[in-house]
Amino acid sequence: MPGRDEATAVRPERKPRVRKHKAATVERQEDGVYRAGFACFVGRPNAGKSTLTNAIIGQKIAITSNKPQTTRHVIRGILHRADSQLVLVDTPGLHRPRTLLGERLNDLVREVWSEVDVIGVCFPADEPVGRGDRFISAEVSALKAKVIAVVTKVDLVDPATLAQRLLAVAELYDFAEIIPVSAVSGHQVENLIDAMVRHMPESPQLYPDDVLTDEPEQVLIGELIREAALEGVRDELPHSIAVIVEEMLVEGNLTxxxxxxYVERDSQKSIVIGTRGARLKEVGSRSRVEIEQLLGKKVYLDLHVRVAKEWQRDPKQLRKLGF
Known part of the structure; x- marks a missing residue:
């Protein structure tokens, strides 16, 4: 195997391989005005925000999980249409923080809320409206952004249950619009896009046509590895895993x-590695498939598990891990 010094290093600022969204050529606005702006989905953890973001952008840019608080980074995805440009900002879920990391993620969420043009508050249709939903609705009511209610996961409930959820959501706040959607089946996703664009300001294009996300490849790749590492260990260490891509080397068609x-304790390291390295090997195989789809080329992936003691509470470790 060639040594690292025999290949060409890829700098972190390099942008991911991108493609235009399939709806880019569709004319939608009737007033002839080009609109562009920023939007985000908010809601309690596990409300389907990242899944919906991926469905709208048309490509996976945010990792998903059935475990709350999976999202940790603010990732922007750009949807290009002939009449508009919608920049979706995927954020962590607002939650009650128990660590310094949790406090910083909540601060990040509120910072994004204060800057976007449209906020979609997500309410999962398969769960009753609760205290967390009421808290978030009250939080966003004071913001300058236009607020839309998005009832997600409608494919998981019957029509009677959906009707109950829609009525309960309508009583929370005077939302500009209430739209039931399913990111899995695609039900009403295009209508949701139209609604968000309607509330965007008149603006020139914000990003070039070929940009799908402005995140560096290293960040996206690290998130794909973390998603694979979470598979099978979410109940044992759901929040203790972090990933740093140390180096990327290009050798022809191979990267x-x-x-x-990173984990917080030696016992967690053993869990991630698994018996005779079986679990770590599965993490590598699972994430390599996703990374090859992102980069459009073959990938050799070298993974190591390291311990950073109580990193979620240590300011120095958090800085090292990018928080």
Whole structure:
């Protein structure tokens, strides 16, 4: 195997391989005005925000999980249409923080809320409206953004249950619009896009036509590895895993990626590695498939598991891990 010094290093600021959204050529606005702006989905953890973001952008830019608080980074995805440009900002879910990391993620969420043009508050149709939903609705009511209610996961409930959820959501706040959607089946996703664009300001294009996300490849790749590492261990250490891509080397049509998976204790390291390395090997295989789809080329993935004691509470470790 060639040494690292024999290949060309890829700098972190390099942007991911991108493609236009399939709806880019569709004319939609009737007033002839080009609109562009920023929007985000908010809601309690596990409300389907990242899944919906991926469905709208048309490509996976945010990792998903059935475990709350999976999202940790603010990732922007750009939807291009002939009449508009919608920049979706995927954020962590607002939650009650128990660590310094949790406090910083909540601060990040509120910062994004204060800057976007449209906020979609997500309410999962398969769960009753609760205290967390009421809290978030009250939080966003004071913001300058136009607020839309998005009832997600409608494919999981019957019509009677959906009707109950829609009525309960309508009583929370005077939303500009209330739209039931399913990111999995695609039900009403285009209508949701139209609604968000309607509330965007008149504006010139914000990003070039070929940009799908402004996140560096290293960040996206690290998130794909973390998603794979969470598979099967969410109940044991759902929030203790972090990933840093240390180096990426291009050798013709092959990209070599060297990444470290961080946990907080030695016992967690053993869990991630698994018996005779079986679980770590599965993490590598699972994430390599996703990374190859992102980069459009073959990938050699070198993973190591390291311990950073109580990193979620340590300011120095948080800085090292990008928080």
């Amino acid at each position: 070599r990626i060297f990444a470290d998976i």
